[in-house]
Amino acid sequence: MNQETRRPLDSIDRIREYFAASPVPYRFISATNFNLMGLHEWVGNWQNINLVDCYDGAHPRVRLVADDRSRNFTSLEEINRHLLERGLAGEGSPQGEKSDAPAPRALFLFFDESIEASCHRMGVRIALPPNRLVQEIDSKIVTTELGDQAGVPSVPNRLAKIGSFAELRRVAAQAGLGERWVVQTAYGDSGKTTFFIDNEVDYLKVARKLSAEAQVKVMRRVNCRGTAIEACATRWGTFVGPLLTELIGDPGLTPYPGGWCGNELYPESFPAAIRQQALEKTKALGQALYQRGYRGYFEVDYLIDRDTGELYLGELNPRITGISAMTNLSDFSARTVPLFLFHLLEYDDGVELTLDVEAFNRAMLAQGAQGIAAQMILKYTEEPLQMITAAPVSGVYRMEANGGLKLERPGYDRRAALGADEAFILRILTAGEYAYKGADLAILFVNQVIGDDAGRLGPTGLKWLAGLKGLFGFRALDARERALLARVRTPSINKSGPAR
Numbered sequence: 047m048n049q050e051t052r053r054p055l056d057s058i059d060r061i062r063e064y065f066a067a068s069p070v071p072y073r074f075i076s077a078t079n080f081n082l083m084g085l086h087e088w089v090g091n092w093q094n095i096n097l098v099d100c101y102d103g104a105h106p107r108v109r110l111v112a113d114d115r116s117r118n119f120t121s122l123e124e125i126n127r128h129l130l131e132r133g134l135a136g137e138g139s140p141q142g143e144k145s146d147a148p149a150p151r152a153l154f155l156f157f158d159e160s161i162e163a164s165c166h167r168m169g170v171r172i173a174l175p176p177n178r179l180v181q182e183i184d185s186k187i188v189t190t191e192l193g194d195q196a197g198v199p200s201v202p203n204r205l206a207k208i209g210s211f212a213e214l215r216r217v218a219a220q221a222g223l224g225e226r227w228v229v230q231t232a233y234g235d236s237g238k239t240t241f242f243i244d245n246e247v248d249y250l251k252v253a254r255k256l257s258a259e260a261q262v263k264v265m266r267r268v269n270c271r272g273t274a275i276e277a278c279a280t281r282w283g284t285f286v287g288p289l290l291t292e293l294i295g296d297p298g299l300t301p302y303p304g305g306w307c308g309n310e311l312y313p314e315s316f317p318a319a320i321r322q323q324a325l326e327k328t329k330a331l332g333q334a335l336y337q338r339g340y341r342g343y344f345e346v347d348y349l350i351d352r353d354t355g356e357l358y359l360g361e362l363n364p365r366i367t368g369i370s371a372m373t374n375l376s377d378f379s380a381r382t383v384p385l386f387l388f389h390l391l392e393y394d395d396g397v398e399l400t401l402d403v404e405a406f407n408r409a410m411l412a413q414g415a416q417g418i419a420a421q422m423i424l425k426y427t428e429e430p431l432q433m434i435t436a437a438p439v440s441g442v443y444r445m446e447a448n449g450g451l452k453l454e455r456p457g458y459d460r461r462a463a464l465g466a467d468e469a470f471i472l473r474i475l476t477a478g479e480y481a482y483k484g485a486d487l488a489i490l491f492v493n494q495v496i497g498d499d500a501g502r503l504g505p506t507g508l509k510w511l512a513g514l515k516g517l518f519g520f521r522a523l524d525a526r527e528r529a530l531l532a533r534v535r536t537p538s539i540n541k542s543g544p545a546r
Contacts, residue, residue: 052398055391058382064397065089065387071137071150072173072390075129077122079108080472080489081155081370083460088384095133097125100473101440105458109133122156130164138169145169151393155366173393175340175364183340183364185232187261193359196334198327201228201349201358203265209257211249217264226267230361231259240304242267270349272360272501273316274309276373277328278343278385280392283403284332287373287385288414289324291315292347293422296502298511301427301483308422308507309369310497311376313415323357324348325411331362340364342389368423371491375460377417378410418466420496422507424488424514426481433527436519437476438488443469443513451513460491468493469510471517480531481520490514 055061071091074082079094086092086107094108101108111133119125130152139145151173152165158177165172174180182188190200204221208214208229218227229252231239241252249256256262272292278285293299293308300307316324328346335344345367347360366386374384391397426432441456442463451469455462463470470491475481496507503511523531 053396054398054400056400058401061383061387061391061399061401062088065390070148070394072153073134073137073150073170074153075126075133076155077125078472078474079105080474081366081368082153082374082386083371083458083472084375085384085386088387089390095129097129098474099476101458102456104456108458123158123161126154126157127161127164130161130168130170134168134170138165143169151390153366171393173342173390175342179338179340180364183335183338183362186230186263186361187232189359189362190263192334192338192362193331196327196330198330198359200263200360201265201268201270201351203263205261205263207260208262208264211246211253214243214249214256214264221264223264223266228265228267229256230263230265231255232261232263238302238305242303268349268358269352270358271352271499273320273324273348273350274345274367274369275324275328275348276343276345276367276369276385277332278388278392279332279336279341280388280399281336281341282399282401284329284336285385285388285403286325286328286332286407286410288376288378288410289316289321289348290369290372291497292501293497293503293507294501297427298503298508299422299427300425305425306368306423307425308420308496308503309372310418310420310495311372311415312418312420312495315415315495320350320357321411321415325407327357327359329407331359335364342392343370343386345369371460372419372421376414376419378414380461381413382406382409418493418495419491420494420507421489421491422496422503422511422514423486424490424511426475426483426485426487428481429483431483431523431531432481432520433523434475434477434479434481434487434518435521436517438471438473438514438517440471440473443471445469445509445513449509449513450516463491464493466493469513471514477519487518488514 065088068090072089073093073095075095077097078100096108097113099110111129137150149169149171152170153173162177187205204217206217227243229241229243243249272294274290274292276287288311290309290311295303295305296307343366345363349358349360374386391399439456442454443451444454445467446452460470472489474486474488492510494506498504
């Protein structure tokens with residue numbers, strides 16, 4: 047289809063109308079629908095293919111694929127392959143068959159080459175960049191190099207092979223990185239593969255992991271504040287979302303000291319100059335990604351040096367992420383369109399967008415942080431495996447005078463809870479399931495500032511956390527359950543929700 051025959055979309059209203067009437071089947075295939083909550087309200091033929099029953103069967107656009115408990119999932123890709131092959135069977139036009147119906151578009155948080163092959167065989171189109179390219183860019187080493195090329199530098203660092211503490215000290219000294227460092231491996235969740243090293247004792251705790259890497263990123267330790275922002279690289283330019291704060295390593299929420307555990311969006315969170323810098327740097331990264339062939343949604347973490355005010359590139363996630371719900375359910379998106387619709391347009395050959403990208407970004411910069419919204423990701427933080435005996439239903443809750451949370455009504459709409467004293471809880475694990483260290487239990491969305499300047503929960507956040515934890519109950523495993531688990535190599539079933 048050439049440019050002359052594409053359908054022109056010249057306004058936000060036209061984009062809304064286009065997706066509301068689109069016959070194209072969009073399928074978000076993931077353990078839960080958390081990351082793209084609410085998209086079904088904008089896209090007429092949208093469906094979530096999920097493993098976890100967060101809504102007790104009440105969500106009209108969630109199709110559950112049964113977990114028959116005969117297997118132990120060890121990765122999100124395994125879950126998604128299970129969901130794809132059982133949830134989309136018969137929807138596409140397999141190789142060799144012709145159909146006038148539009149092919150289903152599959153969207154994943156994580157996928158691999160075997161999922162790409164399955165989609166090709168089933169006649170399902172993946173509306174994402176090739177996995178090979180995603181994997182390449184997902185490397186923190188590649189991200190650092192890409193940022194440098196785009197004029198978006200990281201915290202002062204050196205990429206190097208590290209085989210001993212002496213070598214680490216030598217590399218750091220040559221690069222002027224001081225005596226305290228943050229070291230990252232190329233791949234992995236930041237909470238599990240970011241190491242804070244002050245001395246040889248710290249180094250020896252992670253020496254095996256670091257020496258196994260071809261290169262690691264050794265950074266100067268700075269007194270920093272984390273931020274997060276999403277954007278979408280398209281053939282029309284890069285659309286940029288609002289800048290969010292980050293909660294990192296709060297011990298009440300996560301067992302991982304460097305692990306992401308929440309975000310906030312409110313006007314006073316950042317000075318205008320920082321927002322402007324984040325916008326410009328994200329546009330530069332979007333352009334650099336597009337030149338490499340990467341199309342669509344991505345997320346960037348920036349680090350603000352509290353001592354100098356410098357804004358550094360932290361990491362780049364080439365995918366839908368854990369802040370996607372915050373971005374796409376924001377007040378600005380509710381008044382205009384979710385940022386993710388530009389991703390879908392990028393993968394739609396039948397449209398030509400004539401919207402002014404710069405005007406959209408200026409409006410986002412001015413209005414994107416209006417209102418107050420926050421989310422906290424509650425993981426099970428204890429060491430011993432336990433059985434969940436009580437869990438909340440997903441829906442709207444209100445905080446009572448004693449700090450407890452009272453269910454107002456079950457539901458699946460986060461924006462049904464917009465009052466200052468209201469929260470929307472998305473339950474992930476429920477009663478009768480195993481709670482293992484690091485398991486996602488629930489996500490709580492509120493309309494108050496919950497963090498402090500250190501990136502941890504403040505007094506208001508701690509009240510909401512106590513209320514949320516009060517809705518869960520646990521018990522120790524009995525002898526039969528312990529014996530059963532002893533026969534399973536990996537006790538966790540890896541039912542992850544947020545997946546940053």
